[in-house]
Structure formats: structure tokens, C-alpha cells
Amino acid sequence: MQPPVARYPRPLRHIHWIVALLVMAQLAVAVVLTQLRSLAYGQAVLELHREMGLVILILLLVRLAIGRKFRVPKQPALGMPAWQSGVATTVHRLFYVLLILQPVIGIAVSWARGDAVKLIGLIAVSAPFEISDAARDNLMQAHIVNAVLLLCLTMLHIGAIVFNRVVRGVSVIERMLPAAPAERLINRTPIAIQMSVAFGLLITIAMLTGMYAISKYRDFTQMTAVFQAGEVAAANATRTAQVAWKELLGPAGAVPDRIADQPMRDLADTARSSVEDAASHSKPGDVRNALTALVGNITAATPAGAAWRLAELRSIDTQLQDVVDSESADVFQGRTENDEEAARGHDLIVVALLPTAIVGIFVALLLARSISGSLNRMSMFVRAVASGQSDGAMEVIGRGEFSALMRDMLTMRMAVEQRGDEAAAQRRAFESDRVRLAEESQEREAAAERQATAERQQAEAERLNQLERERHLLAAEFETQVAGIVESVTHTVRDLKVTADKMAVSASNSAQCSRDASKVARQTSETASLIATGAAQLSTAAKTVRGHAGESKSQAKRAVEEAAEAKAQIDSLVEATRQISNIAEVIIDIARHTNLLAVNARVQAALAGEAGRGFAIVATEVKDLAAKTRSAIDGIAGQIDQVSNGASRSVEFLQRVSARIESLEGAATGIFNSADTQCASTSDIADRVAEISVSTRSVAKNIDEAQSTASATKDMSTLVLEAADLMEERALQLEEQVTRFVLQIQEGSGGAAAHAGSVSARRPLAAAAHEPPMPQAMAG
Amino acid sequence: MKQITLALGLVAMLAAAATSADAPVTVNQKGLQFSVAELSVKKGQTVVFFNDDRTTHNVTVSGDGNGVSVNGGLQPPGADFRMPFSKPGTYAISCGIHPKMKMTIVVQ
Numbered sequence: 001m002q003p004p005v006a007r008y009p010r011p012l013r014h015i016h017w018i019v020a021l022l023v024m025a026q027l028a029v030a031v032v033l034t035q036l037r038s039l040a041y042g043q044a045v046l047e048l049h050r051e052m053g054l055v056i057l058i059l060l061l062v063r064l065a066i067g068r069k070f071r072v073p074k075q076p077a078l079g080m081p082a083w084q085s086g087v088a089t090t091v092h093r094l095f096y097v098l099l100i101l102q103p104v105i106g107i108a109v110s111w112a113r114g115d116a117v118k119l120i121g122l123i124a125v126s127a128p129f130e131i132s133d134a135a136r137d138n139l140m141q142a143h144i145v146n147a148v149l150l151l152c153l154t155m156l157h158i159g160a161i162v163f164n165r166v167v168r169g170v171s172v173i174e175r176m177l178p179a180a181p182a183e184r185l186i187n188r189t190p191i192a193i194q195m196s197v198a199f200g201l202l203i204t205i206a207m208l209t210g211m212y213a214i215s216k217y218r219d220f221t222q223m224t225a226v227f228q229a230g231e232v233a234a235a236n237a238t239r240t241a242q243v244a245w246k247e248l249l250g251p252a253g254a255v256p257d258r259i260a261d262q263p264m265r266d267l268a269d270t271a272r273s274s275v276e277d278a279a280s281h282s283k284p285g286d287v288r289n290a291l292t293a294l295v296g297n298i299t300a301a302t303p304a305g306a307a308w309r310l311a312e313l314r315s316i317d318t319q320l321q322d323v324v325d326s327e328s329a330d331v332f333q334g335r336t337e338n339d340e341e342a343a344r345g346h347d348l349i350v351v352a353l354l355p356t357a358i359v360g361i362f363v364a365l366l367l368a369r370s371i372s373g374s375l376n377r378m379s380m381f382v383r384a385v386a387s388g389q390s391d392g393a394m395e396v397i398g399r400g401e402f403s404a405l406m407r408d409m410l411t412m413r414m415a416v417e418q419r420g421d422e423a424a425a426q427r428r429a430f431e432s433d434r435v436r437l438a439e440e441s442q443e444r445e446a447a448a449e450r451q452a453t454a455e456r457q458q459a460e461a462e463r464l465n466q467l468e469r470e471r472h473l474l475a476a477e478f479e480t481q482v483a484g485i486v487e488s489v490t491h492t493v494r495d496l497k498v499t500a501d502k503m504a505v506s507a508s509n510s511a512q513c514s515r516d517a518s519k520v521a522r523q524t525s526e527t528a529s530l531i532a533t534g535a536a537q538l539s540t541a542a543k544t545v546r547g548h549a550g551e552s553k554s555q556a557k558r559a560v561e562e563a564a565e566a567k568a569q570i571d572s573l574v575e576a577t578r579q580i581s582n583i584a585e586v587i588i589d590i591a592r593h594t595n596l597l598a599v600n601a602r603v604q605a606a607l608a609g610e611a612g613r614g615f616a617i618v619a620t621e622v623k624d625l626a627a628k629t630r631s632a633i634d635g636i637a638g639q640i641d642q643v644s645n646g647a648s649r650s651v652e653f654l655q656r657v658s659a660r661i662e663s664l665e666g667a668a669t670g671i672f673n674s675a676d677t678q679c680a681s682t683s684d685i686a687d688r689v690a691e692i693s694v695s696t697r698s699v700a701k702n703i704d705e706a707q708s709t710a711s712a713t714k715d716m717s718t719l720v721l722e723a724a725d726l727m728e729e730r731a732l733q734l735e736e737q738v739t740r741f742v743l744q745i746q747e748g749s750g751g752a753a754a755h756a757g758s759v760s761a762r763r764p765l766a767a768a769a770h771e772p773p774m775p776q777a778m779a780g
Numbered sequence: 781m782k783q784i785t786l787a788l789g790l791v792a793m794l795a796a797a798a799t800s801a802d803a804p805v806t807v808n809q810k811g812l813q814f815s816v817a818e819l820s821v822k823k824g825q826t827v828v829f830f831n832d833d834r835t836t837h838n839v840t841v842s843g844d845g846n847g848v849s850v851n852g853g854l855q856p857p858g859a860d861f862r863m864p865f866s867k868p869g870t871y872a873i874s875c876g877i878h879p880k881m882k883m884t885i886v887v888q
Contacts, residue, residue, distance in 0.1 A: 034856075039838045039876040042854050046877070113812065114880030133811050140835070286847075325823065328866040329848050336850045343853050 187400030598623030
């Protein structure tokens with residue numbers, strides 16, 4: 001629901017709209033002023049501009065004066081953002097400043113022009129001081145700039161209204177419009193007639209303006225024609241006469257006094273007839289009189305058959321010039337008057353556009369306001385009817401379409417209300433019927449309930465009888481079963497007592513055995529501890545043997561490796577002796593060849609005789625050297641063979657030693673493995689013995705616990721015996737209670753005597769089934 | 781033929797008069813005042829009033845006793861008004877919009 005509009009007070013609204021219209025009119029006048037051509041309209045429009053400015057100034061001063069009395073109401077529901085509110089406040093203050101400043105500047109401009117400021121033609125105020133030309137120019141410029149600023153502010157103001165309406169959905173302009181009473185609708189004249197009148201008014205203004213302009217144009221055309229046929233024609237004729245007369249006078253203007261010839265007479269006739277023509281076209285007045293006089297003067301100065309005197313002819317020329325000058329001035333003046341008349345026609349059309357536009361805008365606004373107001377009123381009415389809040393009277397005035405529509409809507413509301421009343425009556429009747437039917441239904445239900453209750457009571461009685469019968473049966477059956485149970489319990493108690501006695505005996509035996517077993521277990525545990533200690537010592541010794549065996553195994557392994565290394569060394573020695581033997585064979589071969597060469601040399605030396613004696617000595621020495629070499633080599637070969645044989649035997653010896661050592665290594669390895677196994681076994685034995693010791697201690701502990709348990713069992717068997725005695729006693733009490741209960745039940749059903757008799761008759765059986773409790777001594 | 785001769789003669793006379801007339805005199809309208817306060821011209825001489833201002837002006841001519849009364853209409857800025865003074869005499873010149881704008885022309 002829209003919040004109520006906080007409207008401006010009526011005086012402020014009136015001032016606002018009047019100032020708004022005047023400002024718009026001023027802007028239009030400013031535009032019109034630039035389009036005018038006639039002085040009369042220019043002065044009139046300028047005067048209108050000044051007076052409207054003064055009215056604006058007065059209205060704004062009044063607005064400020066009554067501002068304290070008629071305050072602008074706050075409307076917080078507008079919900080403007082801060083920036084928009086700030087802009088709105090600034091624009092409104094600027095409006096006040098500029099709207100007051102503009103007429104003040106305008107007054108100063110008028111005074112600077114030399115005009116007195118008039119208010120509606122009544123009061124004229126002249127400039128109280130002199131305004132310089134420079135100040136005047138600046139004032140005029142400021143007036144124009146201020147007008148442009150006002151136009152911009154106006155556009156911003158209107159744009160803000162549209163912005164709020166379209167973007168924010170808030171019709172801020174409503175605050176400046178009168179509130180339409182919700183209970184009244186006025187539409188005196190149909191919209192069609194309103195629009196017809198409005199457009200008719202506009203068309204009438206336009207047509208009147210057009211007709212007036214046409215009339216003025218016709219007058220202008222006629223005046224122009226008269227002017228052309230009058231002053232212009234007269235001026236032309238006078239000019240023709242002047243030209244003819246100047247030709248008559250000749251170029252020098254010095255015609256001698258003589259009898260005129262035919263050409264001179266023709267020129268004089270032309271001049272006279274032209275002057276007569278000019279006089280006939282000219283308006284009555286000085287010029288026509290001068291022309292008429294001039295005709296007589298021309299006739300007098302050009303007599304027929306007499307000499308024409310030059311002085312008279314020149315006087316006529318001067319008179320013609322004067323008339324031509326006067327006619328020229330008249331023609332110019334007439335032409336300017338015609339131009340002014342044409343300008344007035346033009347200005348009339350321009351000026352007529354202003355009221356036409358203003359009236360058109362005003363009429364359009366009024367029509368829009370009237371239509372939208374009526375539609376809003378009807379919209380409110382429809383919403384009120386729809387929400388069921390329209391129960392007040394609505395005054396409808398006028399015969400317009402909206403009034404008719406509102407009347408129809410009122411009729412519709414009455415019909416709706418009537419139908420609503422009918423519906424309410426129907427609802428009431430329906431409610432009454434519903435209540436009556438409900439009561440009848442309740443009565444039927446009560447009757448049915450009573451019948452059902454009777455049936456239920458009868459059924460209940462039957463059911464009670466049946467239950468009674470069943471109760472007797474159940475009591476008998478219960479008695480029988482309880483007797484059986486009591487008997488069974490008695491037997492069980494008896495068995496329980498026997499069992500408890502046995503448990504007590506067994507517990508005593510168990511305790512004794514446990515004590516013996518505990519003693520044996522403790523001895524076993526101590527023995528196991530001693531065995532464990534011995535096993536630990538044995539394990540330590542086995543570990544020592546294992547360490548020595550491992551050391552022997554390592555030593556044997558190293559001996560085998562060293563023997564292998566010695567064998568390799570000896571093998572290399574054998575190889576070296578074999579190579580030395582080969583070398584010795586080569587040396588022996590060399591020695592054999594050397595010996596052969598020495599023999600050959602001795603032969604050759606012998607052949608050479610004395611000359612070869614020295615050579616034979618050398619050959620002999622060489623032969624001896626070869627023999628010694630052979631001998632030495634043979635000795636070396638023998639040594640080599642001995643070394644080689646020794647090495648071979650050493651290899652064989654080393655192989656045997658290595659085999660022995662390897663066998664020792666195998667034995668050491670076996671000892672090591674056996675010691676390792678023995679060590680593991682002794683450790684295992686020690687662990688097992690330790691476990692046996694722990695187990696025997698645990699057995700001893702368990703035996704102690706079993707002994708405790710046996711003692712507890714004995715105590716519990718004693719308690720069981722006591723409980724069995726108590727149960728036996730309770731069983732007897734239960735039997736007595738059950739017997740009494742059955743008797744009571746049977747007595748409550750009317751057959752107590754019979755049942756009591758039967759119970760009493762059966763009681764010996766129960767008593768017979770009961771046996772006295774076992775002696776307490778047996779339980780011990 | 782006679783009329784043609786007269787017409788030609790008239791044109792020749794008017795052309796001779798035009799060429800023999802004195803040159804127009806220009807008076808500026810600027811700063812809401814005429815450029816001269818008084819002006820003396822010969823009979824038949826034309827005075828050109830040129831609006832050199834930023835506002836519209838007007839030229840109103842009133843002859844002293846010779847019956848001449850001319851309203852030149854509104855002159856927007858940049859427009860001129862040409863007036864031949866054919867009658868001798870003293871003429872009061874003023875602006876119909878700006879009453880303080882006045883001058884005098886004496887035609888001899």
C-alpha cells in the first residue's frame with residue numbers, strides 16, 4: 001500500500017505552477033524575439049517579456065515571504081538516496097537564486113537601455129542611477145547566461161520527475177498536485193467534448209491567426225498595388241517629364257530664346273502630359289498641388305507661336321527636380337511603410353504560435369490530468385471494492401464518460417453487495433440446517449450409543465458369566481498346577497539339599513588335595529629353577545665351545561688358503577725352472593755350434609799355416625769356452641732338475657697338508673655346528689625349565705585358588721542348604737496361600753463351600769506330598 | 781518609337797544621376813549607440829545604418845517639418861538599412877528599441 005502523499009500547501013502549489021508557466025513562456029518569448037521583423041511587435045513582445053519577468057520576481061518574493069507559514073511537509077517515504085536528495089536540494093536552491101536574479105538583471109538591462117520599467121503599464125520606474133556601457137554589455141551577457149542556466153535546470157528538474165517515476169516508481173509530482181477526494185468524482189463534460197473543445201480552440205486560434213494574416217496580406221497587396229499605382233507611378237511620370245524637359249533644354253541647358261520648333265514642342269508636350277499623369281496618380285497634397293501648378297507653368301512657358309524664354313524653362317526644370325525629390329522621399333517612405341506592414345504580418349504569425357503552443361500544452365496537461373485523475377479514482381475504487389473496504393458513499397458529478405463509468409461501477413458494487421447479502425443469508429440458512437442436522441445426528445448417535453451400551457452391558461454380563469465359569473475352571477486348574485509345582489519344588493529342594501551335601505564333601509576333599517598339590521608344585525618349581533640354572537650354565541659352556549670351534553674353523557680355513565698360496569708359488573717356481581731348463585738347452589745348442597765353429601776355425605787356421613796360428617789359438621780358446629759352457633750348463637741343468645724335483649715333492653707335500661687341513665676344517669666345522677646345536681638346545685632347555693618353573697608356580701597358585709574355591713564352595717553349599725530349607729518352608733506357605741486363594745475365589749463365585757470342601761478334601765494329598773525337611777546335620 | 785527614345789533617355793539620365801551622386805555614408809550601430817551624433821549629407825545622398833551590435837536595432841527617421849517619417853523595421857545583428865535623403869532639412873534619427881540611441885542628420 002502506497003504511503004499517503006505529503007502534498008505541498010495550496011498557495012505554494014499555485015505559485016509553483018504559475019512560475020513554471022511563466023518561465024516556460026519567457027523562454028518561448030526569448031525565442032520569438034529573435035524571429036520578429038517589425039518594430040511594433042518587437043516592442044510589444046519585449047514589454048511582455050519584461051512584465052512577465054517582474055511577475056515572476058514578485059511571485060518568488062511572495063513565496064519566500066510565506067515560506068515560514070506554509071512549510072513544505074516532509075515525505076520520508078520517498079526513500080531517496082543521499083546523493084539524489086542532495087542534488088534535489090541544490091537544484092531547488094539554484095532555482096530560487098537564478099529565478100530571482102534573472103528579473104533583477106533584466107530590470108538593470110532595461111534601465112541601461114534607457115527604458116523605464118513598467119508593471120502592467122501602471123507603474124513606471126526609471127533608472128535610479130547611470131549604468132555604464134561596459135556594465136550594460138556585461139548585464140546583457142549575464143542575462144543570456146542566466147537564461148541558459150535556467151533552461152538547463154528546468155530540463156534537470158523535469159528529468160528528475162521522469163527518473164523518479166520510471167526508475168524508482170515514485171510519482172514525486174503528486175506532491176505538487178491537489179489531492180483528489182476519494183469519495184467524489186467529477187467529470188462534468190465528456191472527454192470527447194473536452195478534446196473537441198480543446199482542439200477546436202487550438203484550431204480556432206490557428207485559423208484566426210491565419211485569417212488575420214491572410215487579411216493583412218491582402219491589405220498589404222492592395223496597399224502595394226495602390227502604392228505602385230499612386231506614388232510610384234507619379235514618380236515615374238515625373239521622372240519621364242524631367243527627362244523630356246532636360247532634353248528640351250539641351251545638354252548645355254542653354255536654349256536660346258527663340259520660336260520652338262516641332263521637336264521642342266513635342267518634348268514640351270511630353271513633359272506636360274507626364275506631369276499631368278503624375279498629378280493624376282499622386283495623392284492629394286503638396287506634391288499634387290506642385291504638379292498641378294507645374295502643368296500650368298509648363299503651358300505658360302511654352303506658348304505656341306511665341307519665343308520660349310530660357311529663364312522660365314530653367315525654372316520649370318528646377319520645379320521638376322523639387323517634385324522628383326519630394327516624390328522620391330514619399331516613395332521611399334511608402335516602401336518602408338509597406339515593408340513594416342509586411343513585417344507585422346510575419347510577426348503576427350510568429351507571435352500567434354506562442355499562445356497557440358502555450359494553450360495547447362496547457363490544454364494537454366489539463367486533459368491528461370483530468371483523465372489520469374479519473375482513472376486513478378476509479379482504480380482506487382475498484383481496489384477498495386476488491387478488498388471489501390468500499391462501503392462508503394461516492395458522489396459522482398457530471399455526465400462525462402468517467403462519471404457514467406463510475407455510476408455503473410457503483411451499480412455493480414450494489415449488485416455485488418446484494419449478492420453478498422444473499423450469499424450471507426444462504427450461509428446463515430445453511431449454517432442453521434447444518435446445526436439442525438448436527439443435532440439430529442447427535443440424537444441418532446446418542447440413541448445408537450444407548451442401544452450399543454445396552455448391548456455392550458448384556459454382552460458384558462454374558463462375558464462376566466463366561467469369565468466366572470472360566471475363573472472357576474482356571475482356579476481348579478491353577479490349584480492343580482500349583483500343587484504339582486509345589487510338589488515338584490519340594491522334590492527339587494530335596495535333591496538340591498542332597499547335592500549341596502555332596503558338594504560340601506567334595507569341596508572338603510578338593511581343598512585337601514589342593515593343599516597337597518600345591519606343596520608338590522612348589523617343590524617342582526624349586527627343582528625346575530635349579531635345572532634352569534644348570535641349563536643356563538651348560539648353555540654358557542656350549543657357547544664357549546662353539547666360539548673355540550669357530551676359531552679353529554677360521555684358522556683351518558686360513559691354513560688351507562696359505563697352503564694353496566704356497567702351492568701356487570711352488571708351481572710358479574717349477575715353471576721358472578722349466579723355462580731355465582729350456583734356456584739351458586738353447587745355451588747348450590749354442591755351445592755345440594760354437595764348438596763346431598771352433599773346430600772349423602782350427603781347421604782353417606791349420607790350413608792358413610803360420611798366419612792362422614793366432615787365429616788357431618783363439619779358436620782353441622773358443623772351443624774351450626764352449627766346452628766349459630757345456631759343462632756349466634750341464635751342471636745348471638742338474639741343479640734345475642733337483643730344484644724341479646724338490647718343487648714337485650713340495651707341491652705333493654703341500655697338497656697333502658692342504659688335504660689334512662681341509663679335513664681339520666671339516667672337523668672344526670662339525671664341532672662348531674655341534675656346539676651351536678648344543679648351545680641352542682641348552683638355551684631351549686633353560687627356557688623350557690624356566691617356563692616349567694613359572695607353570696609350576698602358576699599351578700601352585702591355581703591350586704591355592706582351587707583350595708580357596710573349595711572352601712568357598714563348601715560355604716556356598718552350606719548357604720544352599722539353608723536356602724533349600726527356606727524354599728521348602730516357602731513352598732509350604734505358598735501352598736497354603738494358594739489353597740486359601742482358591743477357596744476365596746470359589747467362595748466369591750457362590751460355590752465356596754463346595755470348593756472349600758474339595759480343597760479340604762485334597763489338602764491331605766498335598767500334605768502327603770510334603771515331607772519334612774532334611775536334618776541340618778546331613779547338610780554339614 | 782517616341783516612348784522607346786524617352787525610356788532610353790530616362791535610363792541614361794538615371795544612370796548619369798547615379799554616377800554623379802555622392803557616395804553613401806555609413807553610420808554604425810554598436811554598443812547601443814550610433815557611431816556619430818551628428819552627420820551632414822548632401823541632398824540625394826544615401827546613409828547606410830549598419831547594425832554592428834549583438835542585439836537587434838531599429839532606425840526611425842523623422843524630418844523636421846518636411847513630412848518625412850520613416851521606420852526602418854527591426855535590424856538583426858549584421859543587417860543594414862539604406863536611406864536616401866532626397867529632401868533637405870534636419871532629420872532626427874533614433875532606435876525604436878533603445879531610446880537612448882539618437883543622432884541628427886542634416887541634409888543640405
